[in-house]
Amino acid sequence: MVGARVLVSGRVQGVFxxxxxxxEAEKEGIGGWVRNRLDGKVEAxxxxxxxxxxxxxxxxxxxxxxxxxxxVEVEWLPHQGTFNxxxxxxxx
Numbered sequence: 001m002v003g004a005r006v007l008v009s010g011r012v013q014g015v016f017x018x019x020x021x022x023x024e025a026e027k028e029g030i031g032g033w034v035r036n037r038l039d040g041k042v043e044a045x046x047x048x049x050x051x052x053x054x055x056x057x058x059x060x061x062x063x064x065x066x067x068x069x070x071x072v073e074v075e076w077l078p079h080q081g082t083f084n085x086x087x088x089x090x091x092x
Contacts (some may be wrong), residue, residue, distance in 0.1 A: 002050045003077035008042045008060050010070035017042050018088045020064035021056070028052035031083025039092045047083050 008017070017049045018034045021044065025032065030048035037043050044060075046053050 001048065001079035001081070002053050003079045004053055004057065004076060005075040006036075006044045006046060006057060006060060006062070007073040008044075008069060008071070009040070009073075011068040012063060013065075016064050018069055021060070022086055022088050024056055024059050025086040028056055030056055031086055033083070033087045033089045035089035035092060037073035043092065045080070045083075047079055049060060061092045066090045 013036050015069050018036065021042070022035050025034075025046070025048075028048060030052055032045040032047050034042060034044040046056060057072065057074055061069055063069050
């Protein structure tokens with residue numbers, strides 16, 4: 001089990017990025033959250049099986065239709081076991 005903080009930049013707000021990421025996370029059994037940031041990025045905190053988290057991070061490089069991803073930053077974190085589900089949060 002691993003944790004990761006992910007920052008996605010580009011045209012990632014207003015294109016259902018958070019909603020679609022939430023659906024992908026649920027499919028993978030990943031806990032955590034995703035939110036829009038005031039600087040235009042999308043931020044997520046992920047916890048789950050390493051391969052599942054890596055697949056979701058890979059999905060972030062493309063995102064949903066309409067998204068134009070310029071960069072995906074990943075900070076690997078120790079698994080805390082904090083989240084039982086995945087949620088969409090409001091602004092930072």
